[in-house]
Amino acid sequence: MREVLQWVLMQCATWARQPVRVHVDGQRVQAPPLSERTVLVQPLPSIFSDLSLFHPRPEPMLYVSPTAARVPYPRPIDAQAFQSVWQRSVSRVITQCALVDDSLPRVLERVLAIINREWAGFGMTMTPDGPVVPLPLYLRVQVAWSLAAQSQQARLVYGDFSGIQSYVFARSRLGVSAVAKTLRARSARISLMALGVPWAESVQITQTGLLVLSAVGGGFTLLLPPTASLAIRQAEINAWLHEVTHAQMVLHTAEMPITADQFFGNYMAALSALHAQVAESKRQPLASYLFHDATTGDDPWVWRSTAALQSRCVRCESYPPLPGLDLCHWCALDERLGGELPRMRWIQLRDDMTGMVPMGNHWSLALNANRPPGSQQAVYALNDTADPVEPTVWMNLALPIATTDCPHCQTVQAPDPVRAGQPYTFACLAALDAPADPRLGYLKVDVDHLGLLMTVGLVPDTTMATDIYRVLRLQDTLDRFFTEGVRQLMQETRTLYTVFSGGDDLYVIGGARQIAAFSLTLAERFADYTGYHPDVTLSAGLVFVEPHVSIAIATEAVERALHRAKNVPSAERVAAGIVTGRNQVTIGTTTVGWTRYRRLWEEAQEVARLLDHRWLSHSGLYRLLQAAQFALQRPAAENAASWFPRATYEMHRHYMGEEQQPVRTWLAPYLQPDNPDLLARLALFPLLVSLARIRSQSDPTYPVQGGD
Structure with missing residues (x-):
């Protein structure tokens, strides 16, 4: 690992064109730049500029803003400003690295975290015409391969959790007010487990999380040494998932040996093969994952006594409640987790079961508002909030929190x-x-x-x-x-x-x-x-x-x-x-394009304004809706002929006053026989009424006087 750290520092020094130093257990480690190697730091094109499916790649080329590390929206690039931003970022990287003093695994993680924050908007090439690769991603992939590979071979693992939706929404029919925190807790638990399972495996091997290639949604990819495997760990996790998720979730994994050429040059083909294996695995009966080495007699879900049947958790209806509570252990933990999520800023991997998110029988994740004490802890900062910089995981755990009593x-x-x-x-x-x-x-x-x-x-x-x-x-x-x-x-x-x-x-x-x-x-x-x-x-x-x-x-x-x-x-x-x-x-049940939806939403705002000012009555809007629906039920050639008389009568009967001019202005496009968009507008009139009702502040049950 020391050689890997030295290589990372040398790469950074070469890009920065000046030495980079850190401290490992109090000892200074420094790397000079490589003078004989030509490495060009360049603006980083947006990944979407490199995509082409049904249309040619878009022009002009857009670039990731070098100062937009959190959410990389693409923009045109200013070459002169780019160099100035690069030099300032180099200074920050050199300064922050010089302050790092920790154990060897932690130093490697923290250096990569610094580079990921400061250089996420910069790319590198080996030749002037070569492809541009993000600096942090280049280092992350190279480090993962260096730590896992033996004799130019490693093992690629893909994992995916199935049954997520069944687990998240189980028993939600008990009422929305009772399950809000539980719903969010279960969803967060899945994201945390998709991070924690490969993280724990990586920490066991390298004391870092650097073997995790990705952990997004409910899946992950992991690089392991060729002699390692996740199979034993998978069986343990599935036995545990059977209990904690009430037999609704299963972890599916697939593994394959991979060479350096396959990993760097044909990664998508290898990943597609693993995806196909996992898809086939998901078609296997659930029992094959739960009872392959046990009998149903060992299953905690097989209830045998009348007493057990008479007392179950009110939330999951599967396990007996804790003493003095209506909830079982796992549902009580979900409720507690839901309450803690708004304050979570740090995620700590523990090699025991004391964390709030257990993962099998040996590992758990602890959630903390403050950084856990101890420099040797395996931790992630949530959404890059740490200062000084720490390894980061990105999650959206937004909850609507009351600032005052509701x-x-x-x-x-x-x-x-x-x-x-x-x-x-x-x-x-x-x-x-x-x-x-x-x-x-x-x-x-x-x-x-x-x-x-x-x-x-x-x-x-x-x-x-x-x-x-x-x-x-x-x-x-x-x-x-x-x-x-x-x-x-x-x-x-x-x-x-x-x-x-x-x-x-x-x-x-x-x-x-x-x-x-x-x-x-x-x-x-x-x-x-x-x-x-x-x-x-x-x-x-x-x-x-x-x-x-x-x-x-x-x-x-x-x-x-x-x-x-x-x-x-x-x-x-x-x-x-x-x-x-x-x-x-x-x-x-109505489908529209996004542009049409924008126009409908803006028109709904105008209709809502008419309703709120009482220029247009709810009953009048309903009569127009009936006229539109009646017209649409007629043959296509008769749509307009059916609509115009009723709509014109409605306007002349109720909306000819001076104060109702805004109503006539709104209705004008609907009363133009030569309007090419008329039939499309009529078809969407029910949706318009629904959106206007949502936007209106007035009570739709308000009694409005008006003729028939």
Whole structure:
């Protein structure tokens, strides 16, 4: 490991063109730059500029801002300013490295963490025309291979957790107010386990987490020495998962030996083979993972006594409750974890079971608000908050926390009100968003064609072994948007509830109005993040429900909406000759493109303004809705003929006063026979009414006088 540290310092010194030094156990270690080697530090092109699927690569080339380490939005580059920023970053790296004094494994981790923070926006090439690789990623991959390889061979491991959604939403029908913290805790537990399982294996071998290549969503990739394996650990974890997740989750893994040429030059092919093995593994019966070396008589789920059946946890209904509580050990731990998440700033790996997130029978993760004492601890700082710099993991654990006692709870005199500093319940979020008409919004988002982007969209380049760098960089870049990028967007409202956010997807719950607006902002910021790449798009499902509807039912509805957005083309796409879905949003059962949704949302704001000023009545809007629906039920050639008489009568009967001029202005495009967009507007009129109801502050039950 000392040779690896020396090599890392030498690379940094060569890029900086000056010596770099650290201290290992109080002893100074210094590396000079290599004078005979030509290494060019260059602006780092956006990874999306290197993608091409259905369209040519976008022009002009966009670059990662060298000062945007947290969320790398691409921008045009100023070459002169770039050199100035580079020199300042070199000075910071040299200064921070000189202050590092720790054990050898910790020094190596901390140096790489410093480089990852300061040089994330810089790239390197070996030749002027060669491909550009991010400096931190280049070092991370090279270090992982150096620590794992023996005789130019290592073992590549891919792991993936199945049954995540069943576990997260299990028993959610018991009521939204009772499961809010548990829901978030279970989702966070999965993300933490996907990080902790490979981390523990890496620490056992190297005393560092540097063998972990990626840990995003519910999966991970890990590089091990050729003689090591995760198989024994997998069996232990699955036996433990059977208990803690109530037999709903299983860890699937696949392994293969890999040579240096395969690892650096054809990484995606190796990873695809492992993905196929895991997919086949997921089709095996669950019992094959649980009872391969035991009998069902050892299974804690086999209840034999009447007494046991009479007393079960009220949350999972699977295990006996703890003395004096209604919850079993695991559900009580979930509730405690949900309460601790807002204060979590550090994640510590422990070789015992005392942490809040156990992982089998030998390891656990402890969550802390402050850095755990002791320099030898294996720790990660959450979202790069440490100073001095420490290894970082990115997670979006946003929870809507009440800054004062919840006014909704006070109004309804809730028996267990939300106090200042506690997470809001879902019922509170709905009521605070729209007291007159409280509803919840469920939003699920997924990146389109990710598999194709990974396997086909990343253009191979034979001038340098960059295949692994492109794959890992695309994974990291997408994950950074759905963790830190989304977390920053959610800070603008602070009333959205993250179920999961990371990898390439997102699931958020909140007040209907907040969710509807957030979905648009998210899609527009993602387009900016990709440089408006036509091949890298989002699809989303969005549903609005009453607060009392169970999360399980709402989740099924939003899953159907997302599936429709990905597979059923909207009317606009059909008119344009596009017969596939994607790059669109399904709201309930209506699918529209993102641009059309933006126009609908802005029009809904105008309709809501008319309703709030009482220029337009709710009953009048409902009559217009009936007219639109009646017209759409007629043959296509008769749509306009059916709509115009009823809509014109409604306007002349109720909206000819001077103060109602805004209503006539809004209706004008709907009353133009030559409007080419008329039928599309009529088809979306029900959705417009629904969005206007969400945006309106007035009570839809308010009695409005008006004629028939």
